[in-house]
Amino acid sequence: MTAPISLSGISHDFGDFRALDDIDLEIEAGEYIVLLGPSGCGKTTLLSVLGGFVTPSEGTVLIGGRDMTGVAPAKRPTTTMFQDYALFPHMSLRDNVGFGPRMAGASKAARNAKADELLDLVGLKEAAKKRPYALSGGQRQRVALARSLAVDPDVLLLDEPLGALDLSLRRAMQDELKQIQRKIGTTFVHVTHDQEEAMAIADRIVVMNGGRIEDCGPPDRVYRQPGSLFAAGFMGEMNRIPGTRKGPMIETAVGPLPAPDGTPTGALTLCLRPEQIGIGKGGWDMGQARITDAAFFGTHFRCHLAPEAAPDLALIAHLPPNARPEVGSVVTLTADPADLSIFEAKT
Amino acid sequence: MRRAIPWVYMALAYAFIFLPVVTLVLFSFQDGRLPVPPFNGPTLKWYADVLGDTRLMSALLNSLLVGAGSAALSCALGFLAAYGLARHVLPGTLFLRGLLIAPMTVSYLIIGLGLLIVFNNYGPGPSLWAAGVGHVVINLPLAFAIIYASMGAQQENAERAARDLGASEARVLALVTIPMLAPAILAAFFLCLTLSWDEFIIAFLMTRFDVTLPVEIWSLLRSGLSPRTNAIGSLVFLVSVALVIGLELFIFGRKRR
Numbered sequence: 380m381t382a383p384i385s386l387s388g389i390s391h392d393f394g395d396f397r398a399l400d401d402i403d404l405e406i407e408a409g410e411y412i413v414l415l416g417p418s419g420c421g422k423t424t425l426l427s428v429l430g431g432f433v434t435p436s437e438g439t440v441l442i443g444g445r446d447m448t449g450v451a452p453a454k455r456p457t458t459t460m461f462q463d464y465a466l467f468p469h470m471s472l473r474d475n476v477g478f479g480p481r482m483a484g485a486s487k488a489a490r491n492a493k494a495d496e497l498l499d500l501v502g503l504k505e506a507a508k509k510r511p512y513a514l515s516g517g518q519r520q521r522v523a524l525a526r527s528l529a530v531d532p533d534v535l536l537l538d539e540p541l542g543a544l545d546l547s548l549r550r551a552m553q554d555e556l557k558q559i560q561r562k563i564g565t566t567f568v569h570v571t572h573d574q575e576e577a578m579a580i581a582d583r584i585v586v587m588n589g590g591r592i593e594d595c596g597p598p599d600r601v602y603r604q605p606g607s608l609f610a611a612g613f614m615g616e617m618n619r620i621p622g623t624r625k626g627p628m629i630e631t632a633v634g635p636l637p638a639p640d641g642t643p644t645g646a647l648t649l650c651l652r653p654e655q656i657g658i659g660k661g662g663w664d665m666g667q668a669r670i671t672d673a674a675f676f677g678t679h680f681r682c683h684l685a686p687e688a689a690p691d692l693a694l695i696a697h698l699p700p701n702a703r704p705e706v707g708s709v710v711t712l713t714a715d716p717a718d719l720s721i722f723e724a725k726t
Numbered sequence: 727m728r729r730a731i732p733w734v735y736m737a738l739a740y741a742f743i744f745l746p747v748v749t750l751v752l753f754s755f756q757d758g759r760l761p762v763p764p765f766n767g768p769t770l771k772w773y774a775d776v777l778g779d780t781r782l783m784s785a786l787l788n789s790l791l792v793g794a795g796s797a798a799l800s801c802a803l804g805f806l807a808a809y810g811l812a813r814h815v816l817p818g819t820l821f822l823r824g825l826l827i828a829p830m831t832v833s834y835l836i837i838g839l840g841l842l843i844v845f846n847n848y849g850p851g852p853s854l855w856a857a858g859v860g861h862v863v864i865n866l867p868l869a870f871a872i873i874y875a876s877m878g879a880q881q882e883n884a885e886r887a888a889r890d891l892g893a894s895e896a897r898v899l900a901l902v903t904i905p906m907l908a909p910a911i912l913a914a915f916f917l918c919l920t921l922s923w924d925e926f927i928i929a930f931l932m933t934r935f936d937v938t939l940p941v942e943i944w945s946l947l948r949s950g951l952s953p954r955t956n957a958i959g960s961l962v963f964l965v966s967v968a969l970v971i972g973l974e975l976f977i978f979g980r981k982r983r
Contacts, residue, residue, distance in 0.1 A: 453893070458891065459887070465883035467902060467906070468884075469905040478888065479892060482888075482891055482892035526891070530892065
C-alpha cells in the first residue's frame with residue numbers, strides 16, 4: 380500500500396504568522412522523504428497538513444491523485460506516528476496495534492492476527508500481552524510504528540519519531556525504520572531537526588526554513604552542493620569565504636579562481652565543507668595558512684587555520700588522520716573548484 | 727531522651743486524632759446502659775439490637791442509595807464538564823471553571839437552606855430524591871475538580887491517535903478517554919460516596935419520612951446516650967474505612983505500579 384503525494388501552492392497562516400509560504404512538493408510512491416529544518420520552520424505544520432490535522436489557508440493536497448485538502452484525518456489514507464508515541468496505556472500491545480483494524484470493523488481473530496504479524500515485523504512478538512508501561516523507549520517507538528502500519532496506510536507520517544531516544548538507540552532505530560520502509564514500500568514522510576538522521580535515512584531531504592522549501596534533493600547532493608546558503612549552513616559545518624566577481628574571475632581573500640558559468644555578479648559567498656579543503660597541490664590554490672589548532676576525531680584531524688593572506692578568515696579543514704598536523708606550522712591549502720557552492724552574499 | 731521527643735509527639739498526635747473513635751468503638755461493646763467509664767466488659771448485644779432494628783437498617787439502605795446515586799451522577803456530570811472545558815476553547819473558560827468550583831466554598835448550611843426554599847416552593851418537597859439532588863450540588867464541584875486535574879496532554883494525544891486510526895468520537899470516549907481517566911473517575915466516585923455517606927445538614931433539611939443514616943442517628947441521640955448509638959457509629963466508621971482502604975488498594979495502589 381503506497382501512494383504519491385502532490386502539494387501545490389500550500390500556504391498556511393496562524394493568525395499573523397505565516398507558517399507555510401507557497402509550498403510545492405512532489406513525492407513519489409514508496410519514497411522516504413525527510414522534512415528537515417530548525418524549530419519553527421514549518422516542517423511540523425506541513426506534516427499536519429498532510430495528515431489532515433491542519434487545513435491549509437491556500438493550496439491543494441493530492442494523495443494518490445485524489446484531492447484530500449479538507450478531508451478529516453480518519454478518512455485519509457495516511458496515519459501519523461506521534462512524537463510521544465501516544466500509545467494507549469490501558470491496552471496490551473496486541474490491542475494497541477489491533478486498534479486501527481478494530482475501528483475498521485475487523486473481527487477479533489482477524490485483528491489479533493494482523494497485530495501479531497506487525498509486532499513480529501518490529502521484533503516484539505513475544506511481548507504482545509504486555510502493557511506499554513513495561514517497555515523501554517525504543518520498544519514503545521516500535522509499537523507505535525506497528526500500530527500506525529496496522530491500518531495499511533498509503534502514506535506514513537512520522538513526527539520527530541526518534542526525538543525521545545538516546546543517541547545510540549536513535550542511530551539503530553534509523554536503520555530499522557529504513558529497513559521496514561523498504562520491506563513494506565509505504566511512502567514515509569519523516570520530520571526531524573537532526574541533519575545526520577536525515578542523511579542516514581532519506582531518499583530525498585527537504586530543507587525548510589521560514590515556511591519555505593530551501594532545498595530538496597538526495598542527501599549527498601544537498602550536503603555537497605546545497606541549493607541555498609541556509610541549506611549549506613544547516614546541513615553541517617561550512618567554511619564561508621567572501622568573494623567578488625570581476626569579469627571571468629572571482630576575487631577572494633585567499634586567491635582568485637575562474638568563475639564557473641552562471642555565477643552571479645557582485646558580492647558572493649563561497650562555501651566549502653571542511654573535508655573539501657586539502658593540503659598540497661590541487662585545482663584551486665588557496666595559498667598558505669598557519670595551523671592554529673588541531674584535534675583528533677578518529678577519521679580525521681579537525682584543524683583551525685589562519686590563511687597568511689587573510690588571518691581573520693578562520694577556516695576549518697579536516698586533514699588526514701595518518702599525520703598529526705603541527706600547530707604553528709604552515710601548509711598550502713587547495714580545493715577542487717567543482718566542490719564550491721557559490722551564492723550571492725546576504726546583505 | 728531527645729530522640730524520644732519526636733516519638734512522644736507522634737503518639738500524642740495520633741492519640742488526639744483517634745481517641746474519640748477508639749472510645750466510640752470501645753463503648754459500643756459496653757455491657758451496661760451507658761457508654762461511659764467504667765468499661766463493664768464486652769458484649770455484642772448492642773450490635774444485635776442495631777442490626778435487628780428495621781428503621782435503622784432502612785436508613786442505612788437509604789444512605790447507600792443516596793450516596794451511590796448522587797456520586798454516580800456527580801461523576802457523570804463532572805466528567806462531561808471537565809471533558810468539554812479541557813478539550814474545547816470557549817470564551818471565558820477560566821470564569822466557567824471558577825463558577826463550577828465555587829459551591830465548594832459555600833457552607834453546607836447555606837446550600838441546604840437554598841435547596842429547602844427551592845424544593846418547598848417550586849419542587850415536590852423534601853424527600854430522599856431531594857437529598858440526593860443536594861448531594862449532587864455539593865459533590866459535583868469536587869468530582870469536576872478531580873477529573874479535570876487529571877486530564878493532560880497524554881490523553882489528548884492518545885485521543886488524537888485514536889481518531890487518526892479511524893475511531894468515531896463516541897468510540898474515542900468509550901475506548902480511550904474514559905478508560906485512561908478511570909482512576910480519577912473512580913477516586914472521585916468513592917470520595918463523593920464517602921462525603922454523601924457522612925453528610926448530615928443537607929440530608930436533615932431535605933428529608934422528611936424516609937431519612938438517611940446520619941439523620942436517624944441524630945434523632946436517636948436526642949433521646950440520650952446509649953451504647954446502641956456507639957454500635958451504629960462503629961458500623962458507619964467501618965464502612966468508611968472499608969471504602970478508603972478499597973480506594974487505596976484498587977485505585978491509587980494500581981496507579982503507582
